[in-house]
Amino acid sequence: MGSVDVKALDGVTLDIAKGEFLGIMGPSGSGKTTLLHMLGLLDTPTSGKITIDGTDVGKLTDYERTMFRLYKLGYVFQDYALVPELTVMENVSLPAMLREDRTEEQYRTASHDILQKIGLCDRRDHLPGELSGGQQQRVSLARAMVNKPDILFADEPCANLDTENSRMVLDLFREINEQMRQTIVMVSHEDWHKDYFHRIIRLRDGKIVSDGINGKTSH
């Protein structure tokens, strides 16, 4: 038997505006995460082009892609993906520590401020294992935001959370989006999450089946 080529994404073209809260939705296997990973420079398309802030990211070297992710992008993953041996403060500070344009004082202040914003400053010396799922995801969001990225990518950030915690995390995303004019691209399969998005792209079998402004939002 020969192998069968499956196109995870097929002819997808889209623009994302600064400050947009974009939701990528669709059934399982529709290519949501693949699209997010390609936009977030975690995967490379076999053909096509991705341009972020005027940079054709396909032409970047491996090291340049790493630095691009560090300086311009932020990520929140489904399973929080915190380093279990680092405290909340250390986890949040980690990406900022690597930036050449930040002093120790600057990244400490930035980490402190973002932890205060998400309401976990009092837990800064705790390890991730000592926090609830919702708290860990908020820490993950703080880590993604500490470098004030151009785009924040979130891959089903509420998949492991109950409704109450999901709502708390999504409220936080909305707050960040509104107050900081933060561009957010979020993958979700929960229908009620669409209330938070400005714009929703729906995928099926790797193709965009709909792309439109969310009527329920007031933007």
Place this chain on the structure above:
Amino acid sequence: MGKKELKVAFLLALRSLQRGNRSSVLLIILIIALVFTNMIYMPALLSGIGQSITRQVVDYEVSNVLVSPKSGEQYISDLDATLDLINGMPGVERASPHYSKGATLKFRQRILGVSVRAINPQDEKYVSPLYTKMVAGSYLGEDDTGEVIIGSPSAGSSSIREEDEFQPSLGGVRVGDSITIEYGNGYAKDYRVKGIFTTGWTPVDSAVYITWTDMEQVVGKKLDEAEYITVKSRPGYSESFIKNELLQYGVTEKVQTTKDLLSKSLGRALQSFAIINTVTLIVSLIIAVVVLFIVIMIKILNNRRQIGILKAIGVDKEVIMHSYGIQVIILAVLGIGLGIIMTQILVVYMSYNPIVTPEWSASLYVTPFDLAFNSVILFIAALAAGYIPAWRVSREDIQKAMRA
């Protein structure tokens, strides 16, 4: 890699060791310590045996320099003049002449063939620690006649039956007993046992010592000849200096330093020891590399997803690789440190409880160079074993790593 990257790599490494699986960390440190101990132990033991034999040969056979008859002659003649010449040279502590004869010892129903060695007890005190090895009675005095000191294996024990003895003995001679010595020339005399000694050096422990005066009675003339002369050097004077001096100032006999003699007699044994040491070192290093490689590989494979996440959030692969490398450096330093402590404990233990055989008694002989050399070798091996898997996994595709 910049200062910031190094700082992050160090933070990740330190926290992983501090807050990760403690038993795994302790196990790795213990493995490195045991490998280090294994690397040191066998070579140190063999060096200890070599040192022990060398020390005993120096103490009881040749001292620092041995003067023996020239080729074709049985004895050093004109002994008094030769001794005066040697003793008068700078750097010479004392020269002690030796003369021996084969004889048969008789005590009650026991008969024992031995070598009877004649010495000047005071001179011998300068060149050999024999006088300090008395386990019963006392050492010979300069003017003693009719008295002997005997090695404890030859004296034997009355509590051991003759058929159970490891080596033939007189069956329990004690200080004050009278033994008969019959020499090869037919001369026989009863001697009082003045002392019993144990040196641990078989050729000496199997011998009997009498004074020079007594030997003159045996040979029936003034003894102005010797089988050999042992020469003790003063501190600060090398053996080769003494040898050259003796030859320059007209000693016509054969002059050899301890090193000359040992390089011939012990040379092949030391070469064999060196081969065993090399094999031990290589095997230990292979064990260390394989064990550490497996342990670090398992640790890294378990953390593949986390490595993928770190790369995703912008942590460079070099930082990730060095974070594991730094962990290995810390583990290796702690393991080698523990290994040095364990080795020193073994050295102290074995100095009180040496391995004793009829030929030699040995403890561990470890020099600071041995510790430093093995530390560096093991450190490099550990570094390679840690960095190779870290290098491989840190270069893995993010998607693959995150799916792990």
